[in-house]
Amino acid sequence: MNKTIVTGPPAAHSRSAVQLLAALEAAGKRNTAQRYAICRALEKHAADHPTVAEIYAAVRESFPMISQATVYNTLQTLKRLGVVIELDIANHDHIHYDLDVTPHVNVVCRHCENIADLHMRTVTSLIDEAAARSGFQIQRTAGLILYGVCPDCRRRRGDGRAAQEGEPQDA
Amino acid sequence: MNKTIVTGPPAAHSRSAVQLLAALEAAGKRNTAQRYAICRALEKHAADHPTVAEIYAAVRESFPMISQATVYNTLQTLKRLGVVIELDIANHDHIHYDLDVTPHVNVVCRHCENIADLHMRTVTSLIDEAAARSGFQIQRTAGLILYGVCPDCRRRRGDGRAAQEGEPQDA
DNA sequence: AACCTTTTTAATATTGATTCTCATTTACAG
DNA sequence: CTGTAAATGAGAATCAATATTAAAAAGGTT
DSSP, X not given: OOOOOBOSSTTTTOOOHHHHHHHHHHTTOOOOHXXXXXXXXXXXXXXXXXXXXXXHHHHHHHOTTOOHHHHHHHHHHHHHHTSSEEEOOXXXXXXXXXXXXXXXXXXXXXXXXXXXXXXXXXXXXXXXHHHHHHOOEEEEOSOEEEEEEOHHHHHHTTOTTOOOTTSOOBO | OOOOOBOSSTTTTOOOHHHHHHHHHHTTOOOOHHHHHHHHHHHHTGGGOOBHHHHXXXXXXXXXXXXXXXXXXXXXXXXXXXXXXXXOXXXXXXXXXXXXXXXXXXXXXXXXXXXXXXXXXXXXXXXXXXXXXXXXXXXXXXXXXXXXXXXXXXXXXXXXXXXXXXXXXXX
């Protein structure tokens, strides 16, 4: 129940399990069976922008005795290495992971909670302008989050510019 | 300890307490002394992008017996009315509130946790392109969050393109 | 003013994803 | 093989946010 709408070639920018493991090794981390399983699960569910719970469930299929703490720890390590990104989506209870660390936009549907990836040149110019105007040194250009209603959900519920008032207004 | 760097005219786009109260009234909500105090506290701390805890503390100065639940309820009401926006900032434990609901970017400093507002035309074109390319109906254009290091913090800690590796990589 | 209905308040209890603890196990260098 | 620093597992702890509830206040009506 989390099919993601992918715009453009599927998972074209996502890191593979091999790349994730290589990053761990390069950082001097030990290669454990658990980490291997977690990286494979990430790769498999890359298009879903999986949550910790999804990864945990997926890993348990092949590694039933793994603990949640290990999943949390490994994901945090991958995050620190910069090969994975956390998507902090407003009003979602769980953190989502994105294997695409190239500059792009994530569009989140407010109804089905699906997440789409969008690669556009505009992102870079936005970042550049923001940096120039604010004096900030912008760190990450991936995971720029927009909220809306996906095409499927628009069709399902009387399209029109539905859901203006009464909908949660947050970021 | 939360001075916010404002780029451009200070609080130029923020709603005033009067506007917030007017919105409550227009929605048929009752004007209570507590809500009045909360709106005033919001106005006063608008530039700080305050958290619930900050608002709660500020209101208690003039209204010592108010409960947290009332603050939460009122903020949620204001959010539903669309006159206030929640900023869900990665790795911050609390939700921040923004009285500026016009399309703009929020730049967050990773070191001092300050939040700057940036108004740029680029935002609109980014939204438009994202909508066209994804088929999504984009709902909110305020609260587009970027992460980086603010000018002050860059100066303080040997500027250079510091803090690339080892920093949290999330959104 | 007294009545009745609805909204709001506020103290407490609950929730639930994430983090912590620490004893045990494992990976890998020497 | 052995030592040791790192990683894991199991469960408990955390803590912001939400839900629950009874009591109080506001508003409208006659």
